[in-house]
Amino acid sequence: MSRPSMSVRILILVGGMAAAGSLAFALSNARRGYEPRQPILFKHSRMAGPPVMVKNDKGEMVNAGGFNIPCLYCHTMPYKGRHSTVPSTAVCMNCHSTVGLNREWVLKMKDYWERGEPIPWVKVHDLPDFVYYDHSAHLNAKNEKGEPKVACKDCHGEVEKMDVVRVQNAFNMQWCLDCHRKKEMAAPTDCVACHR
Ligand code: HEC
Ligand code: HEC
Ligand code: HEC
Ligand code: HEC
Ligand code: HEC
Numbered sequence: 001m002s003r004p005s006m007s008v009r010i011l012i013l014v015g016g017m018a019a020a021g022s023l024a025f026a027l028s029n030a031r032r033g034y035e036p037r038q039p040i041l042f043k044h045s046r047m048a049g050p051p052v053m054v055k056n057d058k059g060e061m062v063n064a065g066g067f068n069i070p071c072l073y074c075h076t077m078p079y080k081g082r083h084s085t086v087p088s089t090a091v092c093m094n095c096h097s098t099v100g101l102n103r104e105w106v107l108k109m110k111d112y113w114e115r116g117e118p119i120p121w122v123k124v125h126d127l128p129d130f131v132y133y134d135h136s137a138h139l140n141a142k143n144e145k146g147e148p149k150v151a152c153k154d155c156h157g158e159v160e161k162m163d164v165v166r167v168q169n170a171f172n173m174q175w176c177l178d179c180h181r182k183k184e185m186a187a188p189t190d191c192v193a194c195h196r
Contacts, residue, residue, distance in 0.1 A: 035166035036122040040112075041105045047074075048160040066160065071152055078135040078152075086121050089113045124165050125156075132196050141187075149185055 049066025056062045072078070074087040093113055100106040112119050127133055141149040152159065157168030169175050176194065180187035188194075 031125070031167045031171040032169055033167060034124065035164050036124060038122055038164070039120050040109050041164075043163045044159045044165060045161055045163050050160070071159070079139050080136055082134045082136065084135050089119055124167060125171060127171065130195060132194050143184060150179075154179075 046066050047069050048071060050068060051063045052065025053061050054064045074091055075084045076087075078084040089109065089112060092109060096106055096109065101110075109119065138150050138155075139148065143149055155169060156165075159165060173194075177189060179185055180189050
């Protein structure tokens with residue numbers, strides 16, 4: 001049998017590399033670092049971060065930092081339901097019907113509101129559907145001293161310092177298990193806990 005032609009050999013090689021690459025990706029499948037561009041430049045650092053008072057050119061004290069709005073003001077569900085929620089524009093309008101009306105992105109947000117369209121926020125964290133994950137089970141879990149076992153930052157990092165939300169951990173199976181296996185977590189490691 002004659003040897004495959006050069007072009008066929010190259011095709012096989014490229015195909016093999018692609019298959020090996022996708023396998024490696026499926027196994028590691030790290031989501032860390034994913035930071036999609038959002039339709040509105042909404043800064044957690046400005047809304048949820050701590051205030052930083054500075055003097056402006058007129059000598060007045062102004063807040064160049066954040067407004068310390070609690071996570072749960074906007075993400076209302078994590079202690080009650082499987083999913084946390086991204087707030088509807090109505091929540092933003094509680095303040096922005098009167099505040100920040102000289103800011104470009106606040107005006108763009110108001111355009112959505114006036115057209116009656118939801119803001120098409122891009123999901124940052126998104127596990128495959130065959131994985132069962134429940135926020136409330138995590139956030140309500142207490143150790144024997146009655147303290148919460150986990151907080152938002154253990155999984156999402158310091159969101160209040162971010163201008164754009166970025167995935168801070170691998171969010172793959174290994175990452176879930178690494179925490180579940182810690183003695184103090186006493187969390188399930190059997191397959192059906194997460195694949196039901
Ligand atoms: C003023 C309302 C508001 C506050 C306060 C707020 N967030 Fe958000 N959050 C949003 C909006 C709007 C989005 C969607 C846009 C984006 O991803 O930046 C979002 C997105 C997120 C996401 C990514 C969601 C996804 O798609 O995976 C996480 C995680 C998050 N917030 C955590 C927090 C934490 C932790 C705090 C408190 C430190 C907090 N947020 C405070 C409004 C808020
Ligand atoms: C509790 C009140 C409050 C809520 C709720 C709120 N904001 Fe704000 N926001 C503020 C204040 C105060 C400022 C600062 C305005 C200024 O600098 O003139 C601001 C500023 C902003 C800015 C401009 C930031 C900059 O530095 O240019 C954007 C964009 C913004 N908010 C978007 C949102 C969105 C989107 C939501 C809903 C998810 C939201 N805000 C909810 C109070 C709020
Ligand atoms: C044990 C880890 C963990 C903790 C603690 C945690 N989250 Fe999450 N969060 C996740 C995972 C995993 C997802 C992706 C869920 C999915 O895609 O089904 C997620 C998704 C989100 C989303 C996107 C909407 C959704 O539910 O898919 C928001 C918003 C969010 N988290 C906010 C918060 C806030 C606010 C807190 C603290 C009150 C918090 N999270 C605590 C792991 C965590
Ligand atoms: C930072 C630690 C931590 C991480 C990361 C983590 N978990 Fe958990 N998980 C816990 C704790 C703590 C509990 C509750 C244990 C208990 O019952 O007190 C728990 C419980 C669970 C349960 C059982 C809750 C129920 O409703 O039956 C499931 C399912 C689960 N986790 C899935 C996941 C998945 C999927 C991931 C990864 C995407 C993940 N967890 C990441 C700490 C973590
Ligand atoms: C604590 C939660 C958790 C437990 C326990 C768990 N898994 Fe997973 N598993 C996940 C998550 C999260 C993913 C999604 C990984 C991704 O997309 O990066 C996953 C993905 C998978 C996949 C698909 C792999 C891929 O790359 O697409 C298989 C197969 C799987 N798990 C089998 C198992 C088996 C078998 C067990 C028991 C030995 C188990 N899992 C236990 C959370 C868990």
